[in-house]
Amino acid sequence: MPSVTIPVPDIGEFEDVEVIEVLVEVGQRVAREDSLVTLESDKASVEIPSPHAGVVEAVSVSLGDLVSEGAALVILEVDAAELETAAPAPTLAPQQRAPAANGAPDTATTAASAPAAAQRSGGERHAEVVVLGAGPGGYTAAFRAADLGKRVVLVERYPTLGGVCLNVGCIPSKALLHIAGVMDEVDALREQGVDYGAPSIDLGRIRSHKDGVVGTLTGGLAKLAKQRGVEVLRATGRFETPNTMELERPDGVERLRFDTAIIAAGSRNVELPGIPHDDPRVMDSTSALELQEIPGRLLVVGGGIIGLEMATVYHALGARVSVVELLDDLMTGVDPDLLRPLKRRLTRRYEAIYTGTKVTDMKAETEGIRVSFEGEGAPAEDRFDAVLVAVGRTPNGDRIQAERAGVVCDERGFIPVDARRRTNVPHIYAIGDITGGPLLAHKATHEGKTAAEAIAGLPAAFDPKAIPSVAYTDPEVAWMGESEAEAKAAGREVDVAKFPWAASGRALGVGRAEGLTKLVFERESGRLLGAGI
Ligand code: FAD
Numbered sequence: 001m002p003s004v005t006i007p008v009p010d011i012g013e014f015e016d017v018e019v020i021e022v023l024v025e026v027g028q029r030v031a032r033e034d035s036l037v038t039l040e041s042d043k044a045s046v047e048i049p050s051p052h053a054g055v056v057e058a059v060s061v062s063l064g065d066l067v068s069e070g071a072a073l074v075i076l077e078v079d080a081a082e083l084e085t086a087a088p089a090p091t092l093a094p095q096q097r098a099p100a101a102n103g104a105p106d107t108a109t110t111a112a113s114a115p116a117a118a119q120r121s122g123g124e125r126h127a128e129v130v131v132l133g134a135g136p137g138g139y140t141a142a143f144r145a146a147d148l149g150k151r152v153v154l155v156e157r158y159p160t161l162g163g164v165c166l167n168v169g170c171i172p173s174k175a176l177l178h179i180a181g182v183m184d185e186v187d188a189l190r191e192q193g194v195d196y197g198a199p200s201i202d203l204g205r206i207r208s209h210k211d212g213v214v215g216t217l218t219g220g221l222a223k224l225a226k227q228r229g230v231e232v233l234r235a236t237g238r239f240e241t242p243n244t245m246e247l248e249r250p251d252g253v254e255r256l257r258f259d260t261a262i263i264a265a266g267s268r269n270v271e272l273p274g275i276p277h278d279d280p281r282v283m284d285s286t287s288a289l290e291l292q293e294i295p296g297r298l299l300v301v302g303g304g305i306i307g308l309e310m311a312t313v314y315h316a317l318g319a320r321v322s323v324v325e326l327l328d329d330l331m332t333g334v335d336p337d338l339l340r341p342l343k344r345r346l347t348r349r350y351e352a353i354y355t356g357t358k359v360t361d362m363k364a365e366t367e368g369i370r371v372s373f374e375g376e377g378a379p380a381e382d383r384f385d386a387v388l389v390a391v392g393r394t395p396n397g398d399r400i401q402a403e404r405a406g407v408v409c410d411e412r413g414f415i416p417v418d419a420r421r422r423t424n425v426p427h428i429y430a431i432g433d434i435t436g437g438p439l440l441a442h443k444a445t446h447e448g449k450t451a452a453e454a455i456a457g458l459p460a461a462f463d464p465k466a467i468p469s470v471a472y473t474d475p476e477v478a479w480m481g482e483s484e485a486e487a488k489a490a491g492r493e494v495d496v497a498k499f500p501w502a503a504s505g506r507a508l509g510v511g512r513a514e515g516l517t518k519l520v521f522e523r524e525s526g527r528l529l530g531a532g533i
Helices: 080-084 136-147 163-168 170-192 203-228 285-290 305-316 336-349 441-455 484-489 505-509
Strands: 003-007 017-022 035-040 045-049 054-059 072-078 119-121 124-132 152-156 231-234 236-241 244-249 252-263 267-269 297-301 320-324 352-354 358-365 368-374 381-384 386-389 393-395 428-430 469-471 477-481 494-500 516-522 528-532
Touching: 035 072, 124 136, 124 244, 136 152, 136 163, 136 203, 136 252, 136 441, 152 252, 163 170, 163 203, 163 285, 170 203, 170 285, 170 305, 231 244, 236 252, 252 441, 285 305, 297 305, 297 368, 297 381, 305 320, 305 336, 305 386, 305 469, 336 352, 336 477, 336 516, 368 386, 428 441, 484 494, 484 516, 484 528
Parallel strands: 124 152, 124 252, 152 231, 252 428, 297 320, 297 386, 320 352
Antiparallel strands: 003 072, 017 035, 035 045, 054 072, 119 124, 236 244, 244 252, 267 393, 358 368, 368 381, 469 477, 477 528, 494 516, 516 528
16 A cells, blocks of 8 residues: 655645644554644644545654644555545645634635636636625635635625725724723833833834734735635626626626625625715724824714724824714613723723714814714714714625625615525525624624535535624623523523622732623523623
8 A cells, every 4th residue: 555645735824833733643544634733823723634544654743843834744554545536635624724813814725725716718707606705704705615626706896805804894903902902001000110101102103013914914815815726806796697797897897607606795884974974084994994193082973892992092092082872872782781891991081972862963174073962961062183983884785786686685785695695596695794793704704614615515504603792992892692681681581690800810910800701591491691701
């Protein structure tokens, strides 16, 4: 029987990755796809599967070794029948790959398994699977479909992949929130006896740091697409028929014929009527992330996660912040006791928080933006140096001519789907923000995998019991499953367990004893329904 050396496959950008587990020993029989070793970089851990069935003849690595692509891992005495059936190159089981960042791509890949790109016939492009939109949902779906052997075209209107999350959402906001968090901690140290003095802020360098993080991740995606043979087309795509899409490209229009499609066109910021959105002092989350300047007085319209995260950044960098929210509370849906520590801190730090208050008018004047309010406790009007409007996101379902493919959108532009993420048209799927809430990157990613696997005929379904949400405010608030209020509103008898962080030595040590951990149980069964911290 022939011996074959199994090397480290293409694992993306990484070099000198540590062997953290050796999962086989000499003499052991392994099946194709059985894991041989686990490698771990600072970004991901990856199990390397065996491309063949056989018996381990030698193990060439030990725990702690640093290895790069091509290094020998295992020598395998391969079953003769195996070689006759032309085993595929190793494929890394996606569930074994850790994401590189929130919403960021799997960093491990196998170049060798990349299928051929989309084919042209008679001047017309053809894809087995076209994915419309390259956000966390779209790129994940495209990569998974390609890994499963499909010829995939990924259509994206912008020059970089990654969608809202990587370009103007999760990633840049978290890069800035990290800076804000460290600044706050340094500030808090003063009371504990360490004073670094006032910070000197170089906005240009902060911007380049943030842009560098975004560039690294989006550039990495382009490479991963290439390695997998996913053809990326820069174009605005719209359906023409149930099997064709019109692609408006920088250099003209062309038609793409497809067997199946995955709509991953995401969402955009909601614009309110009567607001001078064309004035640069009136920002949305996208322009706020550009960090052009720090206004003296900033009004944040919208007390949801995005508004409060951006408020955290601008406050740390020196803005005096006010928040106005139409509903009766900030971050609606979160239990009041979980929200309380955040509200208490924000009330101390911000100039004002107006809840249950409507913005009735906004005028751009030379000296600032004049805003009129209607609500108890709010002034009739006030003037701010800048306003950030973060009142939610709306799906892009109205911008892709879905009706020409027969795909139904609801009145808000969301596309209803089944558990396999299939729309009402059986060969057209939809994933991510465009299918409805929660509008979160990890939900989009998971749906992307589900849709790709469903298309490949695997028994996949999107059936989450709970999707975690995190507000990266200060303090952070995180929750999953049912809140206590939701459970009670659904008529359930619940028990609640709370652990106050004032009793945690760690929390006291870092000077943040205000938090709590909360679990919500179904009384009769003791089943965990939800949790928050
Ligand atoms: P999107 O990321 O919206 O991507 C859709 C893509 O489709 C875009 O690239 C778009 O250009 C493209 N597209 C649209 N129409 C067309 C067309 N006709 N032709 C070609 N291309 C098209 N989520 C989290 O989980 N954690 C966070 O910390 C977090 N922070 C956020 C912070 C901010 C400021 C914002 C705005 C959002 C944040 N989110 C966060 C939400 C997260 O960004 C979204 O849930 C996620 O990006 C949705 O992914 P998606 O693939 O559905 O769509």
